[in-house]
Amino acid sequence: MAVYTEVGETELFEFMAGYDIGQVLSYKGIAEGVENSNFLLRTTGGTFILTLYEKRVNAGDLPYFLGLMQYLAGHGLSCPLPVTRRDGETLGELAGRPAAIFTFLEGMGARRPMPAHCRAVGEAMARLHAIGQGFPMHRANGLSMPTWRPLFQSCPDRVDTVEAGLSREILSELDHLEARWPTGLPAGVIHADLFTDNVFFLAGDLSGIIDFYFACNDLLAYDIAITLCAWCFEPDGSFNLTKGAALLSGYQSVRPLEEAEVAALPLLCRGAAMRFLLTRLYDWLTVPDGSFVTKKDPREYLRKLRFHRTVASAGEYGYTAIGETG
Numbered sequence: 166m167a168v169y170t171e172v173g174e175t176e177l178f179e180f181m182a183g184y185d186i187g188q189v190l191s192y193k194g195i196a197e198g199v200e201n202s203n204f205l206l207r208t209t210g211g212t213f214i215l216t217l218y219e220k221r222v223n224a225g226d227l228p229y230f231l232g233l234m235q236y237l238a239g240h241g242l243s244c245p246l247p248v249t250r251r252d253g254e255t256l257g258e259l260a261g262r263p264a265a266i267f268t269f270l271e272g273m274g275a276r277r278p279m280p281a282h283c284r285a286v287g288e289a290m291a292r293l294h295a296i297g298q299g300f301p302m303h304r305a306n307g308l309s310m311p312t313w314r315p316l317f318q319s320c321p322d323r324v325d326t327v328e329a330g331l332s333r334e335i336l337s338e339l340d341h342l343e344a345r346w347p348t349g350l351p352a353g354v355i356h357a358d359l360f361t362d363n364v365f366f367l368a369g370d371l372s373g374i375i376d377f378y379f380a381c382n383d384l385l386a387y388d389i390a391i392t393l394c395a396w397c398f399e400p401d402g403s404f405n406l407t408k409g410a411a412l413l414s415g416y417q418s419v420r421p422l423e424e425a426e427v428a429a430l431p432l433l434c435r436g437a438a439m440r441f442l443l444t445r446l447y448d449w450l451t452v453p454d455g456s457f458v459t460k461k462d463p464r465e466y467l468r469k470l471r472f473h474r475t476v477a478s479a480g481e482y483g484y485t486a487i488g489e490t491g
């Protein structure tokens with residue numbers, strides 16, 4: 166349940182006086198989500214999402230996240246739009262936390278993604294990348310490749326209790342990634358957490374993208390790698406080539422990949438799997454049981470990493486050059 170901070174009626178009414186979106190009819194905590202406290206807010210002006218930013222989000226990054234959502238929405242990408250207050254700001258303070266209100270997006274995450282969902286998410290990601298080229302702010306990726314070894318080193322000394330030999334496997338993989346991580350590929354704004362719970366569908370069509378709190382500037386193809394990892398594996402751990410092909414062709418219908426990006430894809434997928442393996446591993450070993458933060462199984466990403474290690478070329482993810490048939 167992601168409501169870490171309770172909000173009293175009086176303080177909410179005071180906060181709402183800064184906005185021009187009508188009288189509060191009701192507000193209710195939202196169970197989903199891990200990082201922040203979210204409330205469904207109904208007013209005489211419509212339905213909104215109220216977000217209170219908790220400790221795991223760096224307040225200094227909020228202008229980038231909110232500015233990005235405003236920019237993307239303003240350029241036709243469907244995502245929550247931060248509502249502007251009477252004083253012209255989008256960020257305020259409520260219950261001692263930075264807080265903002267967003268437009269409500271209809272739809273829900275695809276519980277069992279099909280190839281058509283994968284194609285749609287590929288296309289939407291490419292549009293995000295294309296629009297993001299004009300966004301003037303910059304935020305370094307706080308979970309980029311050089312941060313992975315220190316993150317691993319900060320894990321408690323019990324890594325091998327998750328799986329025998331895991332420390333050794335991670336260290337050898339880090340050596341591999343550090344020696345070969347690509348440079349010079351097209352870069353720009355990436356979502357960096359485009360998992361199935363962050364992409365909404367309505368009546369089969371993609372209705373919007375949420376949760377920009379890992380967005381940053383990094384390699385565009387790294388975002389594709391993250392998304393392939395999140396959308397194209399089956400519950401039994403196998404990679405679904407049809408879904409991979411759909412995601413990549415959806416992406417390429419908007420932005421064709423460069424040869425160097427295609428060549429780097431297997432390595433970027435190993436990196437993406439490592440990033441989520443490590444953050445999940447850290448939480449697994451440090452977050453107390455029964456806390457609000459839902460711990461996700463690091464072994465899911467260990468299995469994905471092992472698969473990517475067997476991949477020799479992007480064709481094994483379903484990639485075909487534009488104009489060729491798969």
Ligand SMILES: Nc1ncnc2c1ncn2[C@@H]1O[C@H](COP(=O)(O)OP(=O)(O)OP(=O)(O)O)[C@@H](O)[C@H]1O
Nearest residue numbers: 195197198199200201203214245267268269270376
């Ligand atoms: N603009 C929106 N419109 C509709 N629903 C939303 C919107 N923003 C958030 N939600 C709802 O709130 C939930 C949590 O949002 P979000 O994923 O941004 O939270 P979070 O705490 O950053 O979580 P995490 O990073 O763990 O996914 C979503 O799953 C969705 O149900």
Ligand SMILES: N[C@@H](CCO)C(=O)O
Nearest residue numbers: 199358360441445461
């Ligand atoms: N998407 C992340 C969690 C929060 O962003 C994961 O599945 O590990």
